[in-house]
Structure formats: structure tokens, C-alpha cells
Amino acid sequence: MSLNETFNNLANTNGYKNVKTQWPLISKISNTDSLDFNSIVPYYFGPTMSVGKIDPALLLLYEKPFNSKYNTFTQFLLYATEKLFYKLNLSSNNVLKENNDLGLNSENTGSSIGTGIISIEDALQATTSMVPPVIQKNKKLSPHFIPKILPNMAPANLHINYKLKGPILTTSTACATGTQSIIDGYRYLQNEDDFDETEHMIVGASEASGHALSIAGFQRLRAMSVKGVSKPFDVERDGFVLSEGCGVMLLSKSNISNVKENDICIVGSGLTSDGYHLTSPLPDGDGGYRAMKKACKNTVLFENLEKNKMYNLYVNCHATSTKVGDLSEIKAIIKLFGGAKNLNVYVVSSKGALGHSLGASGAIEACICYQTLKTNTILPTKNLKHIDQEIASLLPENxxxxxxxDGPLKLEKIDFAMNNSFGFGGVNSSVLLYKV
Structure with a gap:
């Protein structure tokens, strides 16, 4: 089986904790009776609304604490990256090791990190300091206000912290942000010119939008669950549950000569837009279909599949637990992969367990795709008990x-993993991972 000439190889460890052990903990996001308060702090808005909110105090664990000049989504990123670097033996006490096995240094490393919404909490605090009667008490506006609300400040602080001097790419495409940030980093490494020294990109996204104002806004759009339970594809689904988080991975430039067996690589990406509606996807899923089709173009998935062999594809859907969105995405998946004779497609939405962390969701779910390929184990959609018949009736045999x-599904090998993220404004992003 031949591969594309140029790869971008994902590091053997990513910044997401082992999914199998953490999944039961995180899945209690809407279960108020058995929440683990050491990891998740529930945030309520109304009698039934629940949100998975991370307590920033849990991140202040280092000798050099993240102080008041860092907003919360920056803290999430610094925390997750330090965990990633520590696992890869790249840093010690937030300092990059000069000599490391991956050859990562300040000159050859950049980042592609996004966020969906600026820090609402910081914007509101600054606003209240500028209106009567507060302003009459000479309360000063924080000098950190502007840096705190700029989307590129999270990766900027990351570069400052580790003395990185490669490029900074910042994406903000609503709920497609996380996956598009990974794609942007992937494409940068693919398309670098002869004078660019960049060999590694830290890719992902961070989001800290668990605020009453954002919850109220999504409620007004009728996008959030009034039951406080995320149930993608389920007949009783009624919208998403808001959460916070960060997903970060290290992407390294590679090629056919140094890719090893069981390496996990990005082999395709797709970006499209609907040109249809601000908050609703195309009913037939055409935007998502075109993004997935682009991700599969010129890859082994369509061009070099052995005719007498069955392949397994894992699709981590964007599926947020809304009536229109879930159905639209399933239609797109069926249009692209339905009826393929030597391709088994397993469809899951992690948002049943993790909720919807907006811009960060695609990055977190890409980490889950990585873990799924690594372990050859698919974790099913949490809270999905009865598939909506309108969806079930469309599903082809494969x-x-x-x-x-269904419980966790262990396969001999999962060959491919696709991660989909779609966002307000009709933006669609899909990335395809392959296990060598």
C-alpha cells in the first residue's frame, strides 16, 4: 500500500489523558448526584441547565504559577501543553529541554492554536469598570484587558513561555476551530518553502466559555439542551451541553523514508463552507460531505485500497445532539461512504460524554481519534440509547x-480515523488520520 510522499506524523503521545480511564469520569458531566468535584465544577443556569466547567484553580500547580495576566483559555493551553511536553520528555518545569529525542527546539517549532470565543468574563469585567457607579469610584481598567481578549494571546504566551520562535497561526471559525487549527498546522508543514526551518507544529484549540452570558445566548438560539444531557443521534436529543477544555497535539514533519509501523499520520484535510445560513447546516449535509471528500482525496482511502481486504474507518462526528445537525451529518457520511464494499464505518460522537466545548471540541476529538487508532478500541456514544428512526432508517449495511x-468495540486494527467539526456561519472542517 503506497502513501503520500509527504506526511505529518503525530507524536506517540498527545495531551489528552487516556480516554478509556477518563471517559467514565467526564461522562458524569450532567449527573449532579455523582459528579467528581475534583475534576469538574458544575455551572448551572436555570433549574435544568448544566455545564461542564473546569475550575482554573486546579491548573495552578507549578512553581511558576499562571497568574492574573493569563485568561482562562490561555491557562488551559499552557497546562495541556506542559502535560504533553512532560510525557514526551521535552520540558522540565515549563522549560524546553535543549537536547531531546524529537529534535524540537525554539527555532524549528511553531504553533497553530485557535479559540472560538474571546474571554467573555474578561470583557464583562472590563465593561463594568467603565460604567457608573463603578467608574465614579476610580476603578482602573486592567492593563491586561486587551491582551486577554485577543485570540492569538494563548499561543503567544505559549511561545513566550517556551521561547519558541516559529510561526504562530491562530484560527477562529466557531465550532470548526479545533479541527481547522490542526489542518492549518498540517498544511503549513506541507507547504513550507525551502528557507523555512519549521519541522514541528503544536496544534489544537482551547475554550473557556462557561459563562452565564454565553449560555443565555445559546439558549436564545434554542441550541442548548433544556434537559442538561447530551444525547447525539438519540430520539430524545434536544440540543448540546456546553463544556470547556483544551486539546493539543504535536505534529512533526515526516516522509515516506522515516514513517514506522503503527505511526499515526495525518493524510488528508478538507475545508468548505455552506453559503447557506448563519446557524443551521445544509439539510442534505453537502458542506460536510465536500469537506470529508476533500480529506479523502489523493489518499490511500480511495485510491489504493486492496480489493480483497476489509478496512475499518472510525468517524468522530461533530454531532452536537441537535435534531437538524445530527441528521445532516449522517446524510453526508452516507453519501460519501455508504455502500463501500470493503469499508466498515463506525460512527461515534464524543459529545455525549464530553459535552460541546465549542472551538476546542475538534482538537479534543482529534486526540480521541488518535487514541482510538492507537488502541484499536472504539468507545461508543455516551447517552445514546435509541437511535432516532429518521437516522436509523437511512443507514446502509456498512x-x-x-x-x-454496544460497549467498547475492540478491533484487530482500525485503519483510519476521521474527525469532523462544523461551525456557525456554515464552516466545515474534516481531517483524516491513518495508522501505518
Whole structure:
């Protein structure tokens, strides 16, 4: 089986904790009776609304603490990256090791980090300091206000912290941000010129939008669950549950000569727009279909599949638990992969367990795709008990949506993983991972 000439190889460890052990903990996001308050602090807005909110105090664990000049989504990024670097033996006490096995240094490393919404909390605090009667008490506006609300300040602080001098790319495309940030980093490494020294890109996204104002805004759009439970594809789904988080991975430039067996590589990406509506996807899923099709173009998935062999594809859907969105995405998946004779497609949405962390969701879910390929184990959609019949009736024989009852599915090998992220404004992003 031949591969593209140029790869971008994902590091053997990523910044997301082991999914299998952490999944039961995180899945209690809407279960108020058994929440683990050491890891998740529930944030309520109304009698039934629940949100998975991370307590920033849990991140202040280092000798050089993240202080008041860092907003919360910056803290998330610094924390997650330090965990990643520590696992890869790249840093010690927030300082990059000069000599490391990956050859990563300040000159050859950049980042592609996004966020969906600026810090609402900081914007509101600054606003209240400028209106009567507060302004009459000579309360000063924080000098950190502007840096705190700029989307590129999270990766900028990351570069300052580790003395990185490569490029900074910042994406903000609503809920497609995380996956598009990974794609932007991937494409940068693919398309670098002869004078560019960049060999590594830290890619991902961070989001800290668990605020009453954002919750109220999504409520007004009727996008959030009034039951406080995320149930993608389920007949009883009624919208998403808001959460916070960060997903970060290290992407390294590679080629056919140094890719090893069981390496996990990005082999395709797709970006499209609907040109249709500000908050609703195309009913037939055409925007998502075109993004996925682009991600599969010129890859082994369509060009070099052996005719007498069955392949397994894992799709981590954007599926946020809304009636229109879930159905639209399934239609797109069926249009692209339905009926393929030597391709088994397993469909899951992690948002049943993790909620929807907006701009960060695609980055977190890409980490789950990595872990799924690494372990050859698919975790089903949490809270999915009864697939909506309108969806179930469309499924061809080779496409299966995994419910809670299916339990973890262990396969001999999962060959491909696709991560989809779609956002307000009709933006669509898809990235395809391959296990060598």
C-alpha cells in the first residue's frame, strides 16, 4: 500500500489523558448526584441547565504559577501543553529541554492554536469598570484587558513561555476551530518553502466559555439542551451541553523514508463552507460531505485500497445532539461512504460524554481519534440509547452508529480515523488520520 510522499506524523503521545480511564469520569458531566468535584465544577443556569466547567484553580500547580495576566483559555493551553511536553520528555518545569529525542527546539517549532470565543468574563469585567457607579469610584481598567481578549494571546504566551520562535497561526471559525487549527498546522508543514526551518507544529484549540452570558445566548438560539444531557443521534436529543477544555497535539514533519509501523499520520484535510445560513447546516449535509471528500482525496482511502481486504474507518462526528445537525451529518457520511464494499464505518460522537466545548471540541476529538487508532478500541456514544428512526432508517449495511449498549468495540486494527467539526456561519472542517 503506497502513501503520500509527504506526511505529518503525530507524536506517540498527545495531551489528552487516556480516554478509556477518563471517559467514565467526564461522562458524569450532567449527573449532579455523582459528579467528581475534583475534576469538574458544575455551572448551572436555570433549574435544568448544566455545564461542564473546569475550575482554573486546579491548573495552578507549578512553581511558576499562571497568574492574573493569563485568561482562562490561555491557562488551559499552557497546562495541556506542559502535560504533553512532560510525557514526551521535552520540558522540565515549563522549560524546553535543549537536547531531546524529537529534535524540537525554539527555532524549528511553531504553533497553530485557535479559540472560538474571546474571554467573555474578561470583557464583562472590563465593561463594568467603565460604567457608573463603578467608574465614579476610580476603578482602573486592567492593563491586561486587551491582551486577554485577543485570540492569538494563548499561543503567544505559549511561545513566550517556551521561547519558541516559529510561526504562530491562530484560527477562529466557531465550532470548526479545533479541527481547522490542526489542518492549518498540517498544511503549513506541507507547504513550507525551502528557507523555512519549521519541522514541528503544536496544534489544537482551547475554550473557556462557561459563562452565564454565553449560555443565555445559546439558549436564545434554542441550541442548548433544556434537559442538561447530551444525547447525539438519540430520539430524545434536544440540543448540546456546553463544556470547556483544551486539546493539543504535536505534529512533526515526516516522509515516506522515516514513517514506522503503527505511526499515526495525518493524510488528508478538507475545508468548505455552506453559503447557506448563519446557524443551521445544509439539510442534505453537502458542506460536510465536500469537506470529508476533500480529506479523502489523493489518499490511500480511495485510491489504493486492496480489493480483497476489509478496512475499518472510525468517524468522530461533530454531532452536537441537535435534531437538524445530527441528521445532516449522517446524510453526508452516507453519501460519501455508504455502500463501500470493503469499508466498515463506525460512527461515534464524543459529545455525549464530553459535552460541546465549542472551538476546542475538534482538537479534543482529534486526540480521541488518535487514541482510538492507537488502541484499536472504539468507545461508543455516551447517552445514546435509541437511535432516532429518521437516522436509523437511512443507514446502509456498512455504516454503524455505536450506542451505549454496544460497549467498547475492540478491533484487530482500525485503519483510519476521521474527525469532523462544523461551525456557525456554515464552516466545515474534516481531517483524516491513518495508522501505518
Amino acid at each position: 455504516i454503524k452508529i455505536l450506542t451505549e449498549a
